[in-house]
Amino acid sequence: EIVLTQSPATLSLSPGERATLSCRASQSVSSYLGWYQQKPGQAPRLLIYDASNRATGIPARFSGSGSGTDFTLTISSLEPEDFAVYYCQQRSNWPWTFGQGTKVEIK
Amino acid sequence: QLQLQESGPGLVKPSETLSLTCTVSGGSISSTSYYWGWIRQPPGKGLEWIGSIYYSGSTYYKPSLKSRATISVDTSKNQFSLKLSSVTAADTAVYYCARRAYSSNWWFDYWGQGTLVTVSS
Numbered sequence: 604e605i606v607l608t609q610s611p612a613t614l615s616l617s618p619g620e621r622a623t624l625s626c627r628a629s630q631s632v633s634s635y636l637g638w639y640q641q642k643p644g645q646a647p648r649l650l651i652y653d654a655s656n657r658a659t660g661i662p663a664r665f666s667g668s669g670s671g672t673d674f675t676l677t678i679s680s681l682e683p684e685d686f687a688v689y690y691c692q693q694r695s696n697w698p699w700t701f702g703q704g705t706k707v708e709i710k
Numbered sequence: 711q712l713q714l715q716e717s718g719p720g721l722v723k724p725s726e727t728l729s730l731t732c733t734v735s736g737g738s739i740s741s742t743s744y745y746w747g748w749i750r751q752p753p754g755k756g757l758e759w760i761g762s763i764y765y766s767g768s769t770y771y772k773p774s775l776k777s778r779a780t781i782s783v784d785t786s787k788n789q790f791s792l793k794l795s796s797v798t799a800a801d802t803a804v805y806y807c808a809r810r811a812y813s814s815n816w817w818f819d820y821w822g823q824g825t826l827v828t829v830s831s
Contacts, residue, residue: 604773637817637818639757639818645823646806646808646821646822646823646824647757647806647818647821648821649814649817649818649819652814652815652817653815653817656815658814658817658819659814659819690756690757692757692759692817692818694816694817697770697773698759698771698772698773698774699759700759701756701757701758701759702756703756704756
């Protein structure tokens with residue numbers, strides 16, 4: 604089973620700042636890496652798929668990069684609605700797995 | 711607008727079987743462009759993929775849950791279901807149903823709101 608390790612666990616930033624989230628896989632997942640955003644009491648929402656493709660309706664301030672084992676989600680300028688938990692997920696190998704999440708909180 | 715809605719008991723006794731149904735509206739569960747899946751999230755913790763199903767009935771499970779999980783589809787009702795047997799407190803979680811779509815290269819692009827299932831006597 605592929606383990607996804609996200610860092611940091613918590614990111615404390617102010618609105619307007621840049622957020623950089625990391626996801627590292629225990630073995631190569633090629634580009635089969637996705638990112639989700641989850642707000643309290645809500646289901647996850649797909650942000651990025653295949654490492655760098657924005658899902659439908661996702662603002663351009665969200666971008667993804669990486670391949671193999673190291674991936675990054677960048678939020679270029681945090682909006683108030685972006686404070687949430689972010690999860691990465693791989694679908695390269697069964698079983699699909701998720702990272703443990705990074706919480707982006709208001710500083 | 712596609713909607714997924716989970717339904718089922720919110721409380722299940724230990725050793726019994728958890729049964730949930732996901733009703734799909736605003737789209738056909740029989741489309742060749744979709745797979746359907748179940749994901750769960752224990753309170754305050756991360757996400758765990760349980761398994762997925764195609765409209766034809768082909769299924770894929772997380773190996774550690776395969777012996778207890780059964781996912782089925784009822785195309786006439788536009789629903790798919792999850793049964794998890796011999797539950798313990800460790801199965802307490804919010805259970806989500808979700809869609810994987812060809813249009814998003816088979817990622818989970820639509821999710822239900824989730825339903826909390828508590829395992830307790």
